[in-house]
Amino acid sequence: MNEAKPHIKVEDLTMAYGDFVVQRDISFTVNRGDIFIIMGGSGCGKSTLLRHLIGLQSPAAGCVLYEGRSFWDAQKDEKESIKRSFGVLFQSGALWSSMTLAENVMLPLQEYTDLPLKQIKEIVSLKLSLVGLAGFEEYYPSELSGGMKKRAGLARAMALDPEILFFDEPSSGLDPISSKLMDDLIRELRDSLGATVVIVTHELASILSVGDNSVYLDTESRTMIASGDPKRLLADSKDPKVHRFLTRGADDIKDGEVL
Amino acid sequence: MDTALTQCVMSFNRPDDKTLLVSIAGDFRTGNELPSSGEVENQIRSEPGIRELTFETEGLTGWDSRLLTFLIKINELCTQNNIHINREGLPQGVQRLLALASAVPENKEARREAVQSSVVSKTGETTIGFWHSFIETVDFVGDAFLSFMRLLRGKARYRPSELFVIIQDCGAKAFPIVSLISLLVGLILAFIGAIQLKMFGAQIYIADLVGIGMVRVMGAIMTGIIMAGRTGAAFAAQLGTMQVNEEIDALKTMGISPMEFLVVPRMLALTLMMPLLCLYADLMGILGGMLVGVGMMDLTVMEYFMETKKAVTLVHVWIGLFHSVVFGVLVSLAGCLRGMQCGRSASSVGEAGTSAVVTGIVSIIVATAVITFICQVLGI
Ligand SMILES: Nc1ncnc2c1ncn2[C@@H]1O[C@H](COP(=O)(O)OP(=O)(O)OP(=O)(O)O)[C@@H](O)[C@H]1O
C-alpha cells in the first residue's frame, strides 16, 4: 500500500436527530486508497454516520474534512466539486423509479460530462455488465429483485469513476456467491481506480477479507470504542464487545445460537 | 388443531416452609382461560416466609408467549420481594427464551416516555412548530422561485422527456373529469338562477349569470379544486415516495438539485396546463347553462349564444385566466412542498397526499378572496 495520505478526516463528530444524540465524539481518518469499514450493532448509527460523510446531514458538533476542506463551510462551487468526487450506494439502492436502469446510470454522466450519447451508452453498458446486469438496460427498478437493485445502484455509484465510494450494506440481500463477487468488485475498484472506499456492513466475511481499517460504533455508550485494522482487532482487541462482534459472539452465549 | 379448549390450572404447594411450588397444568395458550400472576402475588403476600419459588410443569401440554409474559411478571414480583426463583422445573424452551429476553439490557437512552405535557407547554410547542413550518414554507417558495428563474434562463437541469409526461398527465388526462364537473357546475348555476329570474320573466339573463360566473371565477376554481385533488396529491405522493426510497438523497449527493429536477418541471407543467383547462371548463360550463336555458326556459340556442357573447367581455376572460395561473402555481407548490417534507415511512406518504390537497384547496379559496378584493378596488 502506498504511504498513508488522509482523504477523509472526522473530528469529534457528534450526530443527533433533534435532542436524540445518536453518537458522540467520533474521530477517525480514512486514508486514500483504503477500504474503510464502519461496523456496529443494528441501530447504532452507521447509516447516520454515512449520511454525515456524504453531506446529507450536518453535524451537531465537530466536522468532516475532505483533504482538509470542510464540507459545511465550503462555498457552493466547492461543495459541488466535493460532491462530484462521491459515489454512493444507499442501503435500499435508491434507484430513480421513473427511469430505466440505463437512464439511471446515464444521468450522472449526462450531468457532468460532455461525452456524445454513443459513448455514454457504451460506458453505461460497461458499468452494468461489471455488476452482472448486462441486458437489463431497459428494465425499470420496480421490475428488479432487491439484490439486483443493489447491484444497479452500485453501477450508478461508479458511473463517474468517483474518488470515494460509499456503500451502505452492499452485500445485504445478496446470496453468498454474489456477496463474494461484490467484495471482489469492491477490491477491484479500489485497485484499478485507486478509489477510497467506505463501507457500512455487518458481513463478517467482508469485514475481515476486504477491510484495511475500521471503526466500531457502540450502541450502549453511544460512541466509537475501537478502530484499526479489523484483522488486528480480531486478534488482539481487549474490548469484549468488539471481540464478541468479530467472532459472532461465539464464546459468549452458552446455550442456543443467538444472533 | 384440536378446537376443544383445555383448561389451564395453577395450583400451589409448600414442600417446605421456605419454598412455594407453583404447578401449572393444561394448555397455557392465548384463547384459553389462563391463571393470572395476581394469584401468585396473593400467595406470596399471605405467606410471608417464602424465600424460594419453584415450578412444576409436568402436566403442561402447550404454551406460547402468554406463558413467558406471565413468568416475566412473576420474576419481577420475586425480585421485589427478595425471593429466589428456580426455573429448573420449566420446559427447556421456556428457560432459554427467558434467558434470551433478559440477555440484552434495555437501552436506557433509547427509551422514550410518553410525556404528559401541560397545556402551556403544548401551546408553546404548537406555536413554535407553526413558526418553523412557516419558515420552511417561505424557504421552499423562495427556492422554487429561484430555480424557476434558472429554468427561464435555460440553466435548470431537468429532463424534457419527463416534463412531457407530466404535462400529459396533468393536461390531457384531466379532460374527462374537468368536462364532467364544469358541465354540472354550469347546469347547477343555471338552475339556481332560473328559478329566481323566471319570477321576473328575465330568463334570458341566465346566460349572463352562467357566462360571467363561469368565466370570471367558477371555471378557474373548479379546475383548481379538481387539480388539487388529482394532481396536487399525485405530486405529493410521487415526491414523498422518492423521499422514502432515498431517491431524493441520491439526487442530492450527485449534486443535482431536487428543486430543479423534480419541483420545477411539475410547477411548469401545471402552470401551463391550468389556463388551458380553465378555458375548456368555461366552455363546458356555458354549455351546461345552455342545456338548461334551451331545454327548460324556452330560449333558442342563438338567443342564448348572443346574450352570452354580449355579457362576457375580454376582461372577464383575463381575470379568469389570471385566477387559473395563480391556482396552478399554488396547487403545484402545495403538492411539491408536502412531498418534499414527507417523512421516511409509508404512512407519511399518505399524510403528504392528504395535506397537499388540504393546503391546495385552502390556498385556492384564500387566493380567490384576495383577487376578488383587488378587482373590487381596481373596479374591474
Ligand atoms: N429520521 C430519524 N429521526 C429520528 N431518529 C432517527 C432517524 N433515523 C434514524 N434514527 C435513529 O438513529 C439511530 C441510528 O439509526 P441508523 O439508521 O443510523 O442505524 P444503523 O446503524 O444504520 O442501523 P442498521 O444496521 O439497522 O441499518 C436509531 O436509533 C434510530 O432510532
Ligand SMILES: [Mg+2]
Ligand atoms: Mg443502516
